[in-house]
Amino acid sequence: MTPLRARASMPSGTGALAGALLGVGALLRSQGRIIWASGLGRIGAAIILFFAVVAILAPWLAPHDPWESLRDVSNRIATMRPPSWEFPLGTTTLGRDILSQMIHAARATMLIGLISGAISIVIGANIGLLAGYYGGKLDEVLMRLTDIVYGMPFLPFIIVLISLFGRSQWFVVLAIVVIIWRTSARVVRAQTLALKERQFVSAAKVRGCSDFRVIYRHILPNILPLLLLYTAFNIAWSVIAEAGASFLGFGDPDQLTWGGMLYDLWISGKSRVAWWWFAAPSIAIVLLVSALVFVSRAYEEVANPRLRQR
Numbered sequence: 523m524t525p526l527r528a529r530a531s532m533p534s535g536t537g538a539l540a541g542a543l544l545g546v547g548a549l550l551r552s553q554g555r556i557i558w559a560s561g562l563g564r565i566g567a568a569i570i571l572f573f574a575v576v577a578i579l580a581p582w583l584a585p586h587d588p589w590e591s592l593r594d595v596s597n598r599i600a601t602m603r604p605p606s607w608e609f610p611l612g613t614t615t616l617g618r619d620i621l622s623q624m625i626h627a628a629r630a631t632m633l634i635g636l637i638s639g640a641i642s643i644v645i646g647a648n649i650g651l652l653a654g655y656y657g658g659k660l661d662e663v664l665m666r667l668t669d670i671v672y673g674m675p676f677l678p679f680i681i682v683l684i685s686l687f688g689r690s691q692w693f694v695v696l697a698i699v700v701i702i703w704r705t706s707a708r709v710v711r712a713q714t715l716a717l718k719e720r721q722f723v724s725a726a727k728v729r730g731c732s733d734f735r736v737i738y739r740h741i742l743p744n745i746l747p748l749l750l751l752y753t754a755f756n757i758a759w760s761v762i763a764e765a766g767a768s769f770l771g772f773g774d775p776d777q778l779t780w781g782g783m784l785y786d787l788w789i790s791g792k793s794r795v796a797w798w799w800f801a802a803p804s805i806a807i808v809l810l811v812s813a814l815v816f817v818s819r820a821y822e823e824v825a826n827p828r829l830r831q832r
Contacts, residue, residue: 566816569809577629584622588778591617605798612798615790620783624802627778631810634691634764634779638698639757646703647749650710651737655718665711671704676763677770684772691774694767698760706752713745747821754818758811765807780807 558564576583586592592613594600599617603609611620653664680697687693717723718741726740767773768781769788780803787799 560820562816563820566813566820569813570817573628573632573806573810573813576625577632580625580629584619584625586619586622588618588623588626590619592619593617602792602796611802612796614786614796614799615792620799620802623778623783624780624806627780627783627803628806630691630777630779631761631764631781631807634695634698635757635761635810638695638702638760638764639753641695641699642703642756642760643706643749643753645699646706646752647710647742647745649703649707650712651714651741653707654711654714655733655737655741657715661711664707668704668707671701674701676701677766680767680772689772689774691777691779694764694773697767698763702756702759702763706749706756709748709752710745713748714741717741717744751818751821754814754821758814758818761807761811761814780804 558567592600592609594603594608600609600613601615601617603613603617605612609619609621611624613619614623649664649668653661676697679701680694683693683697723736723740726736731739764773764779765781765784768779769784771785771789773779773782773785775782783803784800787793787796790796793800
């Protein structure tokens with residue numbers, strides 16, 4: 523009886539949050555096993571893990587300073603050198619080592635993608651949960667806000683943002699977050715509308731559960747597979763959006779990213795000659811985005827069990 527009294531004396535919000543975290547942890551472990559059972563999921567997870575390790579260990583893995591103009595054995599600046607034993611991925615017009623730039627750029631690219639994807643899914647999930655659960659005027663206001671965001675194109679928005687506040691990676695993150703939460707909000711709202719009519723939600727209300735507990739302890743775990751699916755999609759979209767913005771010259775000039783490397787190649791006028799400079803960041807972007815799509819495909823099997831029966 524003591525544990526029951528202790529639980530009863532716990533604030534409802536705290537109890538709901540603790541229960542939600544326990545439920546989320548158990549569900550993540552079960553979904554992780556399903557993802558690992560997927561061939562594409564394993565490949566995607568391995569690629570993402572590789573880039574994550576490179577990003578974390580970038581200062582120790584990079585053979586040179588990515589901003590340093592290197593010299594060859596004859597003490598000449600090593601400009602536009604194709605891949606060789608001395609420079610495995612070649613050099614730029616300023617004699618900078620592309621391999622070192624790739625390693626350091628992995629950190630910024632993955633950080634921007636992860637932060638943008640995570641923040642956007644949190645915003646979209648909460649807007650969808652609140653709109654679907656409460657309905658009425660709140661639903662109307664939140665969905666009209668979503669419609670407005672749907673009408674905001676990314677590139678013109680980031681152009682205005684950068685023009686007002688300057689080129690910074692955090693403004694790129696802000697632009698991405700403002701745009702991409704909209705899809706997950708609509709999907710979560712639709713799922714919440716269906717789930718709130720289920721018997722387990724009615725039973726929770728009868729037991730006296732607060733709205734906070736019903737939403738985050740009973741409804742949220744049931745849409746978590748869908749959230750993880752859209753988290754992978756959002757991160758992939760964020761990586762592409764950051765690469766596109768940086769390639770167009772709206773990225774942070776003091777921050778190395780793969781899109782920024784392509785921008786440096788373009789303004790150098792050597793895009794038709796320096797194939798190695800183009801290939802390295804392009805392949806990295808394609809690999810990372812493909813890996814995220816592979817993982818999202820595995821999450822899709824979690825969100826839609828019918829796919830596992832095929």
